[in-house]
Amino acid sequence: MxxxxxxxxxxxxxxxxxxxxxxxxxxxxxxxxxxxxxxxxxxxxxxxxxxxxxxxxxxxxxxxxxxxxxxxxxxxxxxxAAFEYATMREVFEILQLLEPYFLSWYANHCSQESLTRLAEIQAQLKTLAVTDSAGLRDLDTAFHWEMYRHHYNASALRLWKNKKLILQALHGDLPVCQERFNATLKEHDHILYLLNARDDESAVRALTKHVISGGEYWSSVITEQLSELSA
Known part of the structure; x- marks a missing residue:
């Protein structure tokens, strides 16, 4: 230690x-x-x-x-412990259930002030160098938290925080490739556009796709690492 x-x-x-x-x-x-x-x-x-x-x-x-x-x-x-792939998969499956649940409520209740704050966080994300994986994780967490923190279900929010913390422990030291970095910004832009357009259902679908894409990316990274270790 x-x-x-x-x-x-x-x-x-x-x-x-x-x-x-x-x-x-x-x-x-x-x-x-x-x-x-x-x-x-x-x-x-x-x-x-x-x-x-x-x-x-x-x-x-x-x-x-x-x-x-x-x-x-x-x-x-x-x-x-040395962390296992199954742990990460389970965490992403839980997030895929929680995050659309939060956003469906947010899309119906978000204030203009909150949407402005989201846009500000997204603008900060766009100033990052593509090599700044730590900065991306920080501001990505802030972006999602701004959408979820207003929700009335405190127990679900605590669960989300716990699972995000577990993800940080699982792959917080791994770099994010340029393709995924740029895809994250593009996906955020699309979610923000749909929220401002008050297209609630499309916003929830876009977020669900965003979470799944992130899960698939990290699954492939971890799988590749495990293959290299066993080679």
Missing amino acids: NEQAPELNLGMRILLQGEQSIYNRILADIAMGKLVSGDRLVTTQLASCYNTSINPVREALKQLEGEGFVTSQKNSGARV
């Missing part, structure tokens, strides 16, 4: 807003590369790091083990 904690980036601040449980803090440290695959997770050290008692750390590690982020063996104790 690296001693210096990196500052929370924009996307992480959004995902952790009001969610500072020990579970989320450990998952965030994995997502930001402070904890990497193979690192030992010593409960006393983690309790000291997070300024808490041992029991909350044990509970968090048990939950993370159940989700595949932590492995536990008798002789070596708990360690950060």
Whole structure:
């Protein structure tokens, strides 16, 4: 475990807003590369790091083990796991259900102020260099959060944040290729256009396609990586 904690980036601040449980803090440290695959997770050290008692750390590690982020063996104790393709696939399947649900409500209730904010975030995205994968992740999270944060279902929003945080942990250190970078901007433009046109059904369809495209891209990236490792 690296001693210096990196500052929370924009996307992480959004995902952790009001969610500072020990579970989320450990998952965030994995997502930001402070904890990497193979690192030992010593409960006393983690309790000291997070300024808490041992029991909350044990509970968090048990939950993370159940989700595949932590492995536990008798002789070596708990360690950060090597992540599996199946975990990412399951997360994307959940997001494909949640995000259209959020947008269908937003499309009927969004204010002009919120649409203006969306356009501002999209404008910021367009200023990024195509090599700035971290910036893309941050502003993409901000773009989606602006559409979803107004929703009345707080439990569903917490679930979305959790799954996005898990995605960051799964592939937060992988670069985004230029083709996917440009496709993301184009898909955002189309969603924003449909929202401004008040074409609610088309906006939901466009968002669904956007989420599926992202899932297919990352699935192909991870599959390629696994093939290279096994070659």
